[in-house]
Amino acid sequence: MSGKSFLKMENVSMTFPGIKALDDVRLEIFEGEVHALMGENGAGKSTLIKIISGVQQPDEGSKIFLDNVEVRFSNVGDSIKHGINAIQQDLSLFPNMSVAENIYLGRSKNGRVDWKECTRIAEEAIAVLGISMNVQEQLGNLSMAKQQMVAIARAISFESRLLIMDEPTATLSFSEVKMLYSIIEKLKKQNIAILFISHKLNEVFKVSDRVTVLKDGKYVGCRNIAELDENKLVQMMVGRSVAYASLNQVSYAGEKILEVNDISKKGNYKSISFDLHKGEILAFTGLVGAGRSETVKALFGLNPPDSGEIYLKGKKIEIKNVSQAIKNKIAFIPENRHEEGLVLAMTMKDNITLPILKRLMTSLQFINRRSVNEETENYVKKLNIKPPQINKLAGNFSGGNQQKIAVAKWLITDPEILIIDEPTHGVDIASKTEIHRLLKDLAKEGMAIIMVSSEWQEVFALSDRVIVMRHGRIVHEDNTATGDQNLMMEKAILGGK
Amino acid sequence: MKKILERRETGVFLILAILCFMLSIISPAFLSYTNIKNVLVNNVPLGIMAGGMTFVLITAGIDTSVASQMMFSATWISIFVTKSPLANPVTVLLLAAVIGLCTGAVNGFLISKFSIAPIIVTLGTASIYRGIILVYTNGTWIMNLPDWFTNLCRTWNMIPLPVVYTILIFVISAYILKRTYFGRSVYAIGGNRNAAKYAGVNIGKTIFLTYTYCGLMCGIAGLVIDSILGNCQPSGSTGWEMNAIAAAVIGGTNILGGSGTMAGTAIGVVMMGVIENGLVVAHIPTYYQKLVYGLIILVTVTFDVIRKNFADSRKQTIEMD
Numbered sequence: 007m008s009g010k011s012f013l014k015m016e017n018v019s020m021t022f023p024g025i026k027a028l029d030d031v032r033l034e035i036f037e038g039e040v041h042a043l044m045g046e047n048g049a050g051k052s053t054l055i056k057i058i059s060g061v062q063q064p065d066e067g068s069k070i071f072l073d074n075v076e077v078r079f080s081n082v083g084d085s086i087k088h089g090i091n092a093i094q095q096d097l098s099l100f101p102n103m104s105v106a107e108n109i110y111l112g113r114s115k116n117g118r119v120d121w122k123e124c125t126r127i128a129e130e131a132i133a134v135l136g137i138s139m140n141v142q143e144q145l146g147n148l149s150m151a152k153q154q155m156v157a158i159a160r161a162i163s164f165e166s167r168l169l170i171m172d173e174p175t176a177t178l179s180f181s182e183v184k185m186l187y188s189i190i191e192k193l194k195k196q197n198i199a200i201l202f203i204s205h206k207l208n209e210v211f212k213v214s215d216r217v218t219v220l221k222d223g224k225y226v227g228c229r230n231i232a233e234l235d236e237n238k239l240v241q242m243m244v245g246r247s248v249a250y251a252s253l254n255q256v257s258y259a260g261e262k263i264l265e266v267n268d269i270s271k272k273g274n275y276k277s278i279s280f281d282l283h284k285g286e287i288l289a290f291t292g293l294v295g296a297g298r299s300e301t302v303k304a305l306f307g308l309n310p311p312d313s314g315e316i317y318l319k320g321k322k323i324e325i326k327n328v329s330q331a332i333k334n335k336i337a338f339i340p341e342n343r344h345e346e347g348l349v350l351a352m353t354m355k356d357n358i359t360l361p362i363l364k365r366l367m368t369s370l371q372f373i374n375r376r377s378v379n380e381e382t383e384n385y386v387k388k389l390n391i392k393p394p395q396i397n398k399l400a401g402n403f404s405g406g407n408q409q410k411i412a413v414a415k416w417l418i419t420d421p422e423i424l425i426i427d428e429p430t431h432g433v434d435i436a437s438k439t440e441i442h443r444l445l446k447d448l449a450k451e452g453m454a455i456i457m458v459s460s461e462w463q464e465v466f467a468l469s470d471r472v473i474v475m476r477h478g479r480i481v482h483e484d485n486t487a488t489g490d491q492n493l494m495m496e497k498a499i500l501g502g503k
Numbered sequence: 504m505k506k507i508l509e510r511r512e513t514g515v516f517l518i519l520a521i522l523c524f525m526l527s528i529i530s531p532a533f534l535s536y537t538n539i540k541n542v543l544v545n546n547v548p549l550g551i552m553a554g555g556m557t558f559v560l561i562t563a564g565i566d567t568s569v570a571s572q573m574m575f576s577a578t579w580i581s582i583f584v585t586k587s588p589l590a591n592p593v594t595v596l597l598l599a600a601v602i603g604l605c606t607g608a609v610n611g612f613l614i615s616k617f618s619i620a621p622i623i624v625t626l627g628t629a630s631i632y633r634g635i636i637l638v639y640t641n642g643t644w645i646m647n648l649p650d651w652f653t654n655l656c657r658t659w660n661m662i663p664l665p666v667v668y669t670i671l672i673f674v675i676s677a678y679i680l681k682r683t684y685f686g687r688s689v690y691a692i693g694g695n696r697n698a699a700k701y702a703g704v705n706i707g708k709t710i711f712l713t714y715t716y717c718g719l720m721c722g723i724a725g726l727v728i729d730s731i732l733g734n735c736q737p738s739g740s741t742g743w744e745m746n747a748i749a750a751a752v753i754g755g756t757n758i759l760g761g762s763g764t765m766a767g768t769a770i771g772v773v774m775m776g777v778i779e780n781g782l783v784v785a786h787i788p789t790y791y792q793k794l795v796y797g798l799i800i801l802v803t804v805t806f807d808v809i810r811k812n813f814a815d816s817r818k819q820t821i822e823m824d
Contacts, residue, residue: 081703094697096697098698098701098702099698100690101695102693102695102757111691111702111704112704117685118684119681119682119684119687121682
């Protein structure tokens, strides 16, 4: 880090019809530093990134300087030309093309594509990252981590001076995150600055040199990371400190409700046995791809086992499909709520009442609108969904509130067992805490909850018992409060020995 | 070698080869020079349209107006060559190109400028283009196109010229798809539209050019069909847009965008022609032909989807000890 300014933005504002997404924001990034941009969902991070990468143009009066010279980006090409490259959260790559072409795309001489040049540029860019990869391989065949490497290689191949990484670790496993850190170190040494966006505080403390915080579209402050600790940073982001660990109390675990005995499915999970009690939160954890989601989906009829038995309240049951699961009062909230959980183009009340619509019919088989409204309002209050506009389209709510709507949709079926996959994936800290509190309350009321989570903090803060999986098997099981947390993490990464 | 075996086109090509082999056993006439020539020449207009359609399908679009665009061009050309003293091979080709570029550009403009779904736009323009020529000609055929014009698509020293034109067009199109920035943008948009935008691809312009290029192909197909048939039926070739889509899809073009090649489409077109012709030479009754035709299309495409799903399912399984 040289302390020499590369990008400086001042008085940046951005007005959309009806909302001021950014209000007089500033940001300064030095050459070769890792600069974290923090803020809750809706704080304006995405808008700011879009302005830096030329996707959107700010209001009149906003000033952007590169090397202390004022510039203006009117499209994506402009910012690329100035050495600014963004790696989008979804990577923005082409699964139908080769690695080489993914890296090469966007440059051509007189409209022609030179395939030899393409391979050369790609191989050079991959070599800079210090990794090896067949550049002729089709991108869609690679793991997420490798695809991300390709996205980074693509960015630096444009002689990048500033790399924007939006939630780069969201889809990576532990060891892959480590590899990313080492690549970030290499880039820093080449004097490439990185703007790093993440929800995970520990990452921010690990990789970044300085941090700028936004809140509600306004600039809160810019600090050296050394001056801060987690609490102080959270305070800057939410304007109050959030007690993350206060939920961690052993809750009352009641009678055994579910017993899973030695279930297996080829290529998915093997010899899985565990019990679940009323009023407890059981966490499934492990690395991405350890078979956690596959296992819990078995209980919801989405991924039925080839062998083994499941007992519900001492009675042997079969769960071969979703409707059998629902009949047995089991609910499942998927990780990917946008795709699998909600119909974004339908109103909140239509979404929430969808699973029980048959129950809300009048005698003439019309939908009883009054009971739809009553049922919905009941859960809006319970889950504190804001704003409480039940006729608003689900897609128009923020990420955190969409999560709550998805939760409400399944709670309305009055389940005895709730399975929730990555309950707070991609949710801001305030909503996170609310969802945690809600799960805790539900457990207190006697619901049995199975949670799949990759976030250790979340697992330790929320669960009563932990099951660690690796390669499709259970390698460790312990009480959260009394167990050895380091041992659990070790088992997940290294396997049982 | 391994690479050739892995390619999607190879599979369809093998099916085609087996089909030809079976047909030649059923009827020795199948492999005669005259029969092969007829199969190829009869499918030239469809082939040129399918070439344009391939571009459109790769961008994850669709053009249901190709048959109307072709007949739109064919009608004006037949009128031009029978009535105008200016008509000669150069002016006719120019006219076909200009008409095709215009009809295609209208599609492209509406789709890229107003972001209207391609299927809606092209359903609308298909009806409009067809309507204009039907109103103008009152639906009557234009007969007796001059000899110099039909000679453009004659067979010269055993070489059927329209097939030569088609090969030329396919080679140029393949070059555009593989080697130009425009061509790669076509794949990029179909593979991941957002990513293309972030990579600096001008989406609107590329989409506009794609439909315009498809129109150009249809315009030329109109010239060729007139020249082959020696007359023009403004109400003819209805439903050919479906054949063009089928040919591209059989040849491995993904209907959801992102992949497809000119070589594949060429095989797809020949396959369609061979099936149709084979049913005739095998003396299968006319009414059965449509049935078999549809079955073969579905089987070919289903087979490919199953193959793809199988490959995907293997990719997602978890590593276990």
